[in-house]
Amino acid sequence: MSTQVPQAEETEEQPAEEKASVQEKRKQKKQERREKVERAKQTLEQERDLSGEDTYALKVFRYDPEVAAKQEPRFDEFHVPFHKGMTVLDALMYARDHYDASLTFRHSCRQAVCGSDALFINGRQRLGCQTQLSDLEQPVRIEPLPHQEVVKDLVVDMEHFYDQMEAVEPYFDAEETPEGEEQRQSRENHEKVKMSTRCIWCGACMSSCNIAAGDNQYLGPAAINKAYRFAMDEREGENRKEHRMEILEQEHGVWRCQTQFSCTEVCPKDIPLTEHIQELKREAVKSNLKFW
């Protein structure tokens, strides 16, 4: 299960002479220790297996280009003691803290706000911290997000996702700012963009999108939703909106959406992504008809 062994002892002082034999000894010691740890783990595992219902079985994707044994991706099984209310993220943290300190995954707030722990859990993109273990069938299969390159274990390269997000200029940019007062938004207009503002940049939607997987240039649901949030904000002004629509109307903008609803189904913040993309398509047609 584990390939990592506590390495604290490595810095121990040693005489310069007899280096070879010392090294030999150290290796042997290390080996012994490794075996001991492995045995201890196995007994622990067995105990857990015996207690049956109180543990949850996880199958976790492992890959690490820097460790010889993990260069070829594989699945590791962990049996984690279960308690009521336990999430997938809790289980992963338990596995990391008790079984294998090298198990790598992103997480931060643990309350579905930071968007760090979008994972592919039992064949679907979900947030680890928002997914109850009790809702899942065992063994719980935990993989990194599909359609992104894996950097290590459950960590994927989000660079492309961020590039797409930045391509739509994801910041409020009004043409005129009223002097000395707040930039008020009407209640109706806020209601309109409310759902779209909930995006936490977790990348679940983009990972679920069949088209984004094939067409690398496609902006993707998250970026389009972000553009929707600002294009529909009346405070930005007409010119700004036109500019935003121009970005969206490109070949690899809204037109690539094939309304498979995958993004809408996986969004952990329940943003109606497909609906927003569809509205932008109609908006693009309408504004073009005006000029035609």
Next chain:
Amino acid sequence: MAERYSSFQGGTQRWLWQRITAAFLVVVLAFHFFLLHFVNHASEVTFGMSEARMQTLTYFSLMILFLITATFHGVNGVYNALVNQGLTGQKLTAVKWTLIVASALLIVQGVRTALTWAGGVPI
């Protein structure tokens, strides 16, 4: 930037036309199937019957429009599918022109056939 906005961008235009032709085809394809499989049975098709239908201007023009919209809808759909698969650059351009030429040939051939039945444009 603003001048690009004065006319439809390719993507917008093609998306809209795909929907317009879809709405038309839904009706006409259903009619076509119904007429040639349920009202008239496929096994009884003869040159003469096609001739009789095609000599009516309404039917003739409907079929010509059917041919053109179906070709556009189908070929544009194929093109979209390839863009969705991530085809870009020169390959995409080559595919695009192949599709355009194939569509042109198909329409020419279809119109010629229709004209044979109708014996010239049935005005």
Next chain:
Amino acid sequence: MSQSYNRGLIEDFGRWREFTAGMWAWIFHKFTGWVLVGYLFTHIAVLSTALTGEAAYTTTIQALESLLVVRILEVGLLAVAVFHILNGLRLLLVDLGVGLEAQDKSFYASLVLTGAIVVASVPTFVAEVL
């Protein structure tokens, strides 16, 4: 970060059991679309035998129609066309922003309706060759 692992098209093929309704609708729509555009080209090719003369056309069509395979393929074509029409209507509604919450149900409805129409049409399609 020096090296990363590309898992390629994972999810796209092996995980078909986990596909959602919208994804199936898309796959079927694309597939039927390919069939229909392919048929359009063959259809015109067959019909254009009319260019070579009255007799040639009538014999070609009647020879084809007397084959059971052709009749069965025609039933298949009907299924493909009906599904493409019904799901196409669904997609037009989706494009208009109508009934997005029921998009999965409308997909199942178009499947069931396609099945019903095809089954009801089989007698008409295979008449006289059996």
